[in-house]
Amino acid sequence: MDMTCIVNPSSRSGRGERLWGELESRLKEAGLSYEVIRTGGPGDALRAAAEFSKKNSAGTGSGKAKLVVLGGDGTLNETISGLESFDGVLLGYIPTGSSNDFARGASLPKDGRMLFDRIVEGRAARKVDIGRLTYNNMTKMLSRLHDDSISPVRHFIVSAGIGFDAAVCEEALASGTKNFFNRIGLGKLTYGAIALRQLLKADKIAVDIEMDGDRHIKLDHFLFVAAMQEPYEGGGFRFAPDAVENDGLLNICLIGDMSKPRMLSALPMAYIGKHYGINGVYHYTAKSMKVRTRIPMWVHTDGEVAMKSDDITIECLPGALELMV
Secondary structure (H helix, E strand, C coil), X not given: CCEEEEECCCHHHHHHHHHHHHHHHHHHHXXXXXXXXXXXXCCHHHHHHXXXXXXXXXXXXXXXXXXXXXXXXXXXXXXXXXXXXCCCEEEEEEECCCCCHXXXXXXXXXXXXXXXXXXXXXXXCEEEEEEEEEECCCCCCECCCCCCCCCCEEEECCEEEEEHHHHHHHHHHHCCHHXXXXXXXXXXXXXXXXXXXXXXXXXXXXXXXXXXXXXEEEEEEECEXXXXXXXXXXXXXXXXXXXXXXXXXXXXXXXXXXXXHHHHHHHHHHHCCCCCCCCCEEEEEECEEEEEEEEEEEEEECCEEEEEEEEEEEEEEEEEEEEEC
């Protein structure tokens, strides 16, 4: 088997299925053998990746096993979370989602056909860091759209966060807003529209953050904290303009106590990555951090939300994954 392809056919209102039809013809023309696995709901890509790991635990006779993901950031997130090990895997990614924050941050070609041709060559272009989030406390407050089985450990390639940004993701995944914007070709506006609404009703809760085991930050009120591996999240918000995908560090954006008018002015500044100078915005780098909140809050990994928690640990796994681009 030359490669395994995990395809989300419904990504971006059916764009995934249309593009896959074109790319499958390219595979046949190249005379490559492949297996295609189509996802149909939450958890499907995760289970497909776990099965891929079992079949390819030692790689292939010619080297590393090739896995191609066609879908959005959520499909990519499920895939890396489902892999039992990143060793022996070459990952290719063709973005067909509504936000495509990983593709934007990693500067992947916008032309899916060009990207696929590079993947067919099967060359390892670069290694990227992977983040690992652990739920130290798993609550029964689950997202409206969640996997049947929720693991206490989740990986991410773009960002992970707790608070306001995760609440925006939870609403986007479970509401019709995302589908509406996708149908009219403006899917990346989904998060901005929901963010404005969530911002006006967001609660500011006390938080205690420990970074690398020796730095402590306590705030009586915070809006959210995000650990970034790439510069963008939420459909193009540049919360971590200095993030580097392979520096072995989490790029941390913490939004503390701010008035709602200041929040509304900070949001567009965050879109262009100019929010660090605003009072109440904090920036750090660390290899790991532990976050405790006064009450459970929504948690996300690459925009995927499973549950609320009040105690999580986030770590960076340096250079854990090899990408084909």
